[in-house]
Amino acid sequence: MRCLLAIVGRTEHGENKLQCQRLGCEREGISVYGPELVHFKCWSTELALIGDNLHNLLRSRFGISCIHSCGCQEWIKRMNHWGPEGCREHLESIVDKMLTSAEKRNWKLDGRPLLSAAACIGTKCSWGRKYTRRWACKLVLEAIERSERSLAKETN
DSSP states (O other): OBOOEEEEEEOTTSOEEEEEOSTTOOOEEEESSOGGGOOOBOOOTTSSOHHHHHHHHHHHHHOOOOOTTSOHHHHHHHHHHHHHHHHHHTHHHHHHHHHHHHHHHTOEETTEETTSTHHHHTTTSHHHHHHHHHHHHHHHHHHHHHHHHHHHHHHO
């Protein structure tokens, strides 16, 4: 996705100071050309980048973020590359990765471990596993839907 650039000033040499207007992108540049002729890759997480959207949902709602050795960054890039259709096709593997990370890192929701209560029982009983899988699937699908809405806005 490209930045949505606007002229925010001029340099002493008369060049345009450009800045992306999308939330989450702090990209700036200088050009003799107008914003419609300059193309930067946007850093905004409000775009159709599903991996970034999923990461932002986990971080903002539950305080769950990537750590250096978790392998999440690789999955974020993979999901961004797949796009909405690819993520729907790989939904099961995405959910598997999320649940594996939740167990390894003992993710917590509202101060309670994600895999506690029904989820902890889930290791021994089928309804607990179904509950945690359903939760993870809904979260991934929400990230996909946000991305699709963002794409629709971009194309209109």
